Amino acid sequence: MRGDLEMNQLILVIATIVLAPIVGGLLFGIDRRITARLQGRFGPPILQPFYDILKLLGKDSIAVSKMQFVWIYAYLVLMIASLLCLVLQSDFLVLVFLLGFAGVALVLGGFSTKSPYSHFGANRELLQILAYEPVLLLLAIAIYAQNGTFLISEIVAHEQPLLLPLWPLFIAVLYVLTIKMRKSPFDISTSHHAHQEIVKGITTEYSGPFLALYHLAEWYEIVLVLGVVVLFWANPLWIGLLIAFAAFLLELVVDNIAARMTARWMVRLSWSVGLTLGILNVAYLYIIKGVF
Amino acid sequence: MTDGMMAIAILLPVVAGLLILAIHNYFARGVVVVATAVVLIANSLLFAAKGPLTYTPPAGFDWGTLISVLDYAILVLYLVLGLKLRNRLVLIFSATQIIPIVYFEFFMKAHVDLRPAFVVDHLAIVMTLIISIIGSLICVYAIRYMRDHEQHAHVDKSRQSRFLFWLVLFLGAMNGLVFANNLFWLYFFWEVTTLCSFMLISHDKTQIALENAARALWMNSTGGTAFILAIIYLYATQGGASALSVQNIIGGGMHSAAMLLPVALLCFTGCTKAAQMPFQSWLLGAMVAPTPVSALLHSSTMVKAGVYLVLRLAPAYAGTLVSTAIAIVGAFTFFGTSALAISQTTGKRVLAYSTIANLGLIIACAGINTPLSIAAAILLIIFHAISKGMLFLCAGTIEHQIWSREIEDMEGLASKAPLVTLITAVGMLSMFLPPFGMVLGKWIALEAAYKVPLAAVLFVLASALTIVFWTKWLGRLLQVVPKLGWPLEKLSPSYSVPLWTLFVGIFVVGFGIGPIYQYFIASATSDVIAGNSMIGSGWANIVLTGSSAVQTGAAVRGSFPVWALYLVLGVALFLPMLFFGLKPTQLRQVYLCGEQTGGTDTDEWCAECDIKTKFILGGYYFQATLGEKTLNPWVNSVAIFLLAIMIACGVISK
Numbered sequence: 001m002r003g004d005l006e007m008n009q010l011i012l013v014i015a016t017i018v019l020a021p022i023v024g025g026l027l028f029g030i031d032r033r034i035t036a037r038l039q040g041r042f043g044p045p046i047l048q049p050f051y052d053i054l055k056l057l058g059k060d061s062i063a064v065s066k067m068q069f070v071w072i073y074a075y076l077v078l079m080i081a082s083l084l085c086l087v088l089q090s091d092f093l094v095l096v097f098l099l100g101f102a103g104v105a106l107v108l109g110g111f112s113t114k115s116p117y118s119h120f121g122a123n124r125e126l127l128q129i130l131a132y133e134p135v136l137l138l139l140a141i142a143i144y145a146q147n148g149t150f151l152i153s154e155i156v157a158h159e160q161p162l163l164l165p166l167w168p169l170f171i172a173v174l175y176v177l178t179i180k181m182r183k184s185p186f187d188i189s190t191s192h193h194a195h196q197e198i199v200k201g202i203t204t205e206y207s208g209p210f211l212a213l214y215h216l217a218e219w220y221e222i223v224l225v226l227g228v229v230v231l232f233w234a235n236p237l238w239i240g241l242l243i244a245f246a247a248f249l250l251e252l253v254v255d256n257i258a259a260r261m262t263a264r265w266m267v268r269l270s271w272s273v274g275l276t277l278g279i280l281n282v283a284y285l286y287i288i289k290g291v292f
Numbered sequence: 293m294t295d296g297m298m299a300i301a302i303l304l305p306v307v308a309g310l311l312i313l314a315i316h317n318y319f320a321r322g323v324v325v326v327a328t329a330v331v332l333i334a335n336s337l338l339f340a341a342k343g344p345l346t347y348t349p350p351a352g353f354d355w356g357t358l359i360s361v362l363d364y365a366i367l368v369l370y371l372v373l374g375l376k377l378r379n380r381l382v383l384i385f386s387a388t389q390i391i392p393i394v395y396f397e398f399f400m401k402a403h404v405d406l407r408p409a410f411v412v413d414h415l416a417i418v419m420t421l422i423i424s425i426i427g428s429l430i431c432v433y434a435i436r437y438m439r440d441h442e443q444h445a446h447v448d449k450s451r452q453s454r455f456l457f458w459l460v461l462f463l464g465a466m467n468g469l470v471f472a473n474n475l476f477w478l479y480f481f482w483e484v485t486t487l488c489s490f491m492l493i494s495h496d497k498t499q500i501a502l503e504n505a506a507r508a509l510w511m512n513s514t515g516g517t518a519f520i521l522a523i524i525y526l527y528a529t530q531g532g533a534s535a536l537s538v539q540n541i542i543g544g545g546m547h548s549a550a551m552l553l554p555v556a557l558l559c560f561t562g563c564t565k566a567a568q569m570p571f572q573s574w575l576l577g578a579m580v581a582p583t584p585v586s587a588l589l590h591s592s593t594m595v596k597a598g599v600y601l602v603l604r605l606a607p608a609y610a611g612t613l614v615s616t617a618i619a620i621v622g623a624f625t626f627f628g629t630s631a632l633a634i635s636q637t638t639g640k641r642v643l644a645y646s647t648i649a650n651l652g653l654i655i656a657c658a659g660i661n662t663p664l665s666i667a668a669a670i671l672l673i674i675f676h677a678i679s680k681g682m683l684f685l686c687a688g689t690i691e692h693q694i695w696s697r698e699i700e701d702m703e704g705l706a707s708k709a710p711l712v713t714l715i716t717a718v719g720m721l722s723m724f725l726p727p728f729g730m731v732l733g734k735w736i737a738l739e740a741a742y743k744v745p746l747a748a749v750l751f752v753l754a755s756a757l758t759i760v761f762w763t764k765w766l767g768r769l770l771q772v773v774p775k776l777g778w779p780l781e782k783l784s785p786s787y788s789v790p791l792w793t794l795f796v797g798i799f800v801v802g803f804g805i806g807p808i809y810q811y812f813i814a815s816a817t818s819d820v821i822a823g824n825s826m827i828g829s830g831w832a833n834i835v836l837t838g839s840s841a842v843q844t845g846a847a848v849r850g851s852f853p854v855w856a857l858y859l860v861l862g863v864a865l866f867l868p869m870l871f872f873g874l875k876p877t878q879l880r881q882v883y884l885c886g887e888q889t890g891g892t893d894t895d896e897w898c899a900e901c902d903i904k905t906k907f908i909l910g911g912y913y914f915q916a917t918l919g920e921k922t923l924n925p926w927v928n929s930v931a932i933f934l935l936a937i938m939i940a941c942g943v944i945s946k
Binding site: 060061062063064065066067069070073074077078081088090091093094097098100101103104105107108110111112113114115116117118119122123126127129130133134137138140141144145149150151199204205275279282283286 | 704706725726731735738739741742745748749752753755756757759760763764766767768770771772773774775829831851852857860863864865868869872873874878879880881882883884892895907909911912
């Protein structure tokens with residue numbers, strides 16, 4: 001019985017590691033296509049991200065420091081670990097901690113070279129972490145208040161979707177999604193397809209296979225953050241998937257109608273509006289549960 | 293056997309300290325310190341092996357009178373110091389201790405002979421292990437550190453003996469403090485630690501050192517005053533000497549509303565020693581002292597005495613408003629100091645703020661007061677002591693490599709001192725990231741914080757701020773120009789042995805969290821609070837081992853053992869560090885818009901008029917938003933208000 005469980009989990013782990021980047025890459029392909037259409041261009045083929053990464057992998061590996069590679073590789077591994085927490089239905093808090101570690105690894109990769117652009121990006125990425133981390137942790141608290149545990153397996157098992165009691169936090173999570181997807185107005189540390197950016201922020205110093213590692217990590221990341229959105233309606237799963245896809249499309253629209261804002265503005269907005277939403281949500285849950 | 297163990301734990305440091313004071317030869321002194329360290333560590337392991345015990349010194353010598361006499365001696369010394377330093381606050385708060393004690397002993401004719409005088413339970417054993425092992429390692433480190441310190445400062449007359457005397461004495465006082473069952477004796481040990489810290493902070497005798505030592509003295513004396521008032525109140529209202537037994541106070545033998553006020557006062561005392569807001573300034577001021585002092589004060593002694601007292605008394609205020617108030621006081625300190633830490637430009641001050649923040653978290657856990665939160669508190673005490681002790685030793689070592697404490701000066705340390713940077717980096721990561729123990733403690737604390745939602749929200753905000761200040765600092769260390777082959781630095785064994793021991797300790801204790809939980813923390817928790825709520829949580833498999841873990845694993849889907857997290861760390865960081873290499877041909881200079889001057893190992897660029905200029909990158913500190921000037925008035929006011937509420941809850945709670 002337990003052996004079966006472990007075998008199933010192993011298959012799940014392998015399937016996630018293989019399939020997630022395919023889904024992520026396709027999502028980025030769709031993103032580029034839709035964004036192009038919104039901007040009146042024809043846009044690249046859907047598979048373009050895969051062509052890009054194959055080309056990057058074939059290039060010479062050149063670097064500006066050894067530690068830079070270590071951190072970008074750690075970013076990828078930690079992102080996968082965080083995603084595995086989600087698919088293995090482990091503890092939501094561990095997912096957030098590992099995601100935080102992944103973010104820190106990316107920032108340290110940026111800092112581990114004496115490059116001004118890389119440093120700008122790293123400092124901004126750090127502020128992005130400051131903006132989204134408390135929201136995710138508040139979501140964990142709210143999940144605990146609702147289910148009595150941080151375990152994702154319990155979220156999945158529950159009949160009642162989280163979205164109804166947790167809608168204010170859902171709104172907050174939507175802008176976390178914007179930050180994590182590096183979309184305007186929060187594409188602050190670096191952005192996609194040269195969106196109001198001349199030098200590539202935190203990724204400036206990465207090239208060739210190392211840049212491919214970064215993109216691969218990003219693919220895992222988008223699957224992960226959309227997976228968190230799915231948790232809001234995990235039962236039945238297809239509703240959650242629809243919500244996540246709708247959220248994804250919403251981000252693309254927002255990206256194309258918004259301009260990039262400053263890091264300071266982002267932190268202020270997150271710590272005022274986002275945290276207020278989260279705290280009120282938690283307070284509301286406590287009141288209806290009659291804990292007070 | 294017990295006689296010997298107790299004598300070694302409390303009296304050996306005194307004897308060894310006096311011996312050290314008499315020796316003026318560097319090597320002989322070092323040998324005595326190392327020998328003391330070895331004996332203390334072995335003795336603490338013996339305590340762990342033997343398990344709980346109670347002890348009363350054999351009749352024939354009047355220890356009670358000796359302690360009273362020494363109490364007066366210390367307090368009179370404070371008065372003298374107050375006069376000498378012309379510090380009114382020191383005078384006032386030593387007077388507020390002497391007068392009540394005189395009243396207590398001579399007018400109330402108090403007789404405080406208690407049996408047993410010492411109770412060594414599991415919590416005390418955990419504490420003595422921390423004090424003896426980590427404290428001793430810091431003493432070993434200090435042998436060489438103080439020599440370098442004096443050589444750099446060009447002092448005429450060596451005062452290393454005096455320094456090591458107070459350092460070693462501190463360990464004895466701490467052991468006495470955690471073992472004492474008699475509250476009056478506990479007060480004595482409490483005052484000895486205050487005295488030791490004063491002497492160590494003022495060691496360099498500079499104007500600023502004396503000022504900060506005086507501040508530490510008066511702030512801790514406010515705590516001492518509250519302590520003695522609590523003793524008198526307990527003695528007067530709860531029926532004499534037996535009311536001063538710590539075991540009676542927490543045993544619920546005399547649980548009544550009248551108990552809450554003295555308990556709240558004692559918690560206030562704990563908060564002053566643990567440098568909780570608004571008393572954080574004494575611990576920050578203590579940074580002027582040589583670094584082993586900071587390491588000792590922050591990791592295994594002094595501030596841990598404060599959290600120990602609050603934690604020890606947890607059953608006495610369980611289920612009352614005082615408990616909730618303590619949770620919020622601690623959580624607010626966690627939040628406030630984490631924000632302040634971001635604005636700090638000095639490495640040691642960041643460490644100091646982080647210490648205060650984590651102590652706040654521990655005190656908040658004590659205030660939440662469930663089996664879960666108490667377990668989290670003990671877990672955090674252990675892991676914090678190891679990581680923070682190591683980080684301060686790193687800070688000291690860095691200081692002696694670059695002769696600066698400023699974060700900006702540590703830029704590119706990775707290429708100057710790779711080994712110290714590695715140890716420091718692991719120390720920093722171990723403070724706030726998985727799989728290390730601090731985060732596991734925080735994980736349990738967040739789960740336990742369910743009972744006090746305001747504390748939970750403050751934990752969340754503080755955790756996010758914590759990431760920023762650690763990452764920011766670590767980033768400065770790692771910033772290097774592209775170059776291969778960093779030469780490894782050479783360290784004196786007095787530095788490297790404690791550093792590497794703690795480094796290994798982080799991994800051993802972190803990886804062995806399951807057995808450590810079962811053998812130490814679970815029993816220490818049950819000394820504080822009855823009940824068990826371990827099963828059914830995601831982290832249950834992390835702290836459980838063997839058959840109980842298999843059962844839980846089947847019951848809790850998604851729970852995993854701790855090695856999984858270490859596997860992630862190993863694959864993510866250590867694998868590429870060990871197996872990934874670069875060839876010189878693969879190195880390039882960073883992008884500088886084509887204005888770079890050439891080779892990969894320079895950081896020059898062509899500035900105006902093509903003049904070659906070194907480019908400089910700085911960190912962000914947000915001093916306008918998060919600086920002490922901006923935040924201190926706000927956070928200190930809120931903290932004073934919260935402490936007042938805590939005491940008020942003690943008065944009104946029924």
